[in-house]
Amino acid sequence: MEKGPWHYGADYVTVYFKGEPEKLAGLLPPAFVVDPSGMCLAYVCEIVSVAEGQADLAYSRPDRTLYQEAAVGVKCSRGEKSGVFYPVMWVTTEWSLLRGLVNGYQKRLADRISMTKLHPLNPGMEPLVPGAKFSGFCVKGPEKTLEVRVEVTQKSNAGSLPAFGPTFGMRRLPQTGPGQASVEEPVEILKSNSRTEDVWTGSGWVNTTLDVGDPREPHGAVYRGGFTISGSKVI
């Protein structure tokens, strides 16, 4: 696995919603307290990622710079600090799985993640206009673990999207025998260089095998984002 920092550029289909707080609590490790608002987000995205100084990998090994990701995040807090914890984050490649685990993400491998793509030169497709519809789904084993749908109504901006604060995580290495270390560290992801562009917002719909309760007040957005992750710090 390449050392960080790691740089990311991503295209998202995201739904924001409120879950049932007592159910959401069951998705968090004891280190984190669910927010009373029940605020959540769920997204499917495609990500181009390279490690610092390794941009050339997109050329020499393109399979190691592109992956799909699907995740559900729950607004929560640790002490005074409010943020978001992702009980599961499905990805389509080994390197994003392992990189995420060492940083404290609860990553798991998807069998398949698929999402709407428009192409500006396709003669049978409309460009991105009000009314455009996007979706994404994640399949693992016999299950569709997450599906999101968004119908955009207007061009918008990053400031109009709900803010969740920093991303929390939990680094884990369980013991399996004598003499072994046991790691279970609540962390905050060290994120910088964040940008969000090409934002469109509208209605949303979400369904997941995670027990979030009945999703209320769903609304959606599609956008592009970029950021850098240098690691995570124990909190």
Next chain:
Amino acid sequence: MEKGPWHYGADYVTVYFKGEPEKLAGLLPPAFVVDPSGMCLAYVCEIVSVAEGQADLAYSRPDRTLYQEAAVGVKCSRGEKSGVFYPVMWVTTEWSLLRGLVNGYQKRLADRISMTKLHPLNPGMEPLVPGAKFSGFCVKGPEKTLEVRVEVTQKSNAGSLPAFGPTFGMRRLPQTGPGQASVEEPVEILKSNSRTEDVWTGSGWVNTTLDVGDPREPHGAVYRGGFTISGSKVI
């Protein structure tokens, strides 16, 4: 399988080269005569495709509107008419495989096709500038069946790309027993609405398991294209 016409929007990494005509002849059905120039192209691309009136499928079933394709084409003629025949065209989905076969493409299924993607918001990546490098490869079983590499030197335009003329194909349905029809029809693909944009050209490199001989005078391009295929006609 949805009826056509079918609309396509695609992002290409393409290498143009000259193969050895006597070897290229071995890749063509007898209905087509290899061009003495030995002109060939090889590409890897990602395609967004929808059938006429079915643009909504990109939303309801995104997995049925996106695929990757890798192919090698050989300049050739049938009678007076000059064009290009693709001895094999690997794709990543069933529906592009079957749709292609009924139109006369020699489609086969890839295990994996991967290609360079840049993302404008990735803080660790350069934008598309002179010197940008692109590649793509196709894996099937234990083999890397095709790899292309391009380093772009300048922004260019569609007119600067080598022209191959119409696309030829061969529709086939072999007999496997008594009373069956046997189809082997040389065809020309019925293509319209062609557009090519965002063209960059530069140096190229290609390697394939197809026996094209030693590739001479390779040069490369990356570009986006759009077109419509309504079917094919017997020639």
Next chain:
Amino acid sequence: MEKGPWHYGADYVTVYFKGEPEKLAGLLPPAFVVDPSGMCLAYVCEIVSVAEGQADLAYSRPDRTLYQEAAVGVKCSRGEKSGVFYPVMWVTTEWSLLRGLVNGYQKRLADRISMTKLHPLNPGMEPLVPGAKFSGFCVKGPEKTLEVRVEVTQKSNAGSLPAFGPTFGMRRLPQTGPGQASVEEPVEILKSNSRTEDVWTGSGWVNTTLDVGDPREPHGAVYRGGFTISGSKVI
């Protein structure tokens, strides 16, 4: 594609059931008449297959001799002759897909087919005894298209399994433009060398996205089979 005859050895998890005849009729081409009994079968299996004289391929290209298959079959007749037609047969490899299509099977590609395997040396597993449970499922896109479950109660023999008679099919090559042939041939698969061994029978359960109506009187079996297909003849 290798020429036939093709030889097969397979391990099955199969459920026999009765569907609703009026719904089953909707799954058959007009050339076939659904049997009033509504008799159906659904199975998931793993198949080792080699073409005549090509047994060495299991060594030189093992990926081209092993695949998984999932299918639903409907008892029906053509004229005086009774048999079984499979409205869809999902497979996991290109070569089984294409070989099936030219013989008249309605093959489609699965994303994943998974089924129970026991291993005699696994210290945590029971051997195959009464009460042993087997299942299999097929996933395509966002859907689980078929799932079968069997709990065996007794060792049995091939004669105890429901007989469906010969396998019917439909060879198709649709027209997509001027001058093209159009093939639509009802066929009977030419099958020989059939053997069925290691049969266990018991209870069964089935669920499929095919509209077979409510499955009645399900019962199940696991067994191994071998056979040869030399092609198909028009009927």
Next chain:
Amino acid sequence: MEKGPWHYGADYVTVYFKGEPEKLAGLLPPAFVVDPSGMCLAYVCEIVSVAEGQADLAYSRPDRTLYQEAAVGVKCSRGEKSGVFYPVMWVTTEWSLLRGLVNGYQKRLADRISMTKLHPLNPGMEPLVPGAKFSGFCVKGPEKTLEVRVEVTQKSNAGSLPAFGPTFGMRRLPQTGPGQASVEEPVEILKSNSRTEDVWTGSGWVNTTLDVGDPREPHGAVYRGGFTISGSKVI
């Protein structure tokens, strides 16, 4: 991830060979000293695995009990103790990847692992007799990372196979930021209930992207094995 112990039943195609000790040393962590003999093994196998008390998973989620594995092992020692360390072990499922990592295996995900299977009822296949040939390969990204080939000459027994002693490993959790634990523990896998049956031996051939030097004195075997892993202990 299910807690252990974990039970395994596997079918192997294995090649034993001698690598170049100075190159093999480059494949081991400093905690282990390469054996002067240069003894190595490489295998491809299919594994049925269930956790203690979870045998039912083979029925309820068959996709979580079957996987393929490909690995290269190097004879080495830690202090007085001699054993085998696997610099890399490719697997086809997430759960075998993660379970292996917490136990200290250097697991990585394969894109595809394929191996010869014979089927006793396939009319076109010979049974397992002297002269029978087996192979297996592993593909990851654009590379075939391992290929093994075996031609058996005689029925044999477990005692005739080279012994490597216990399996060593290295549990790792690297730091990515402030306050984090850093784990790097040499371990010995806790293995019991080992059985090896249906052994055939013969000639062997191996090729791998790991730098083992020129493989000398290769010979091969196919066999079935069963064992239990309860975890690993720090050594």
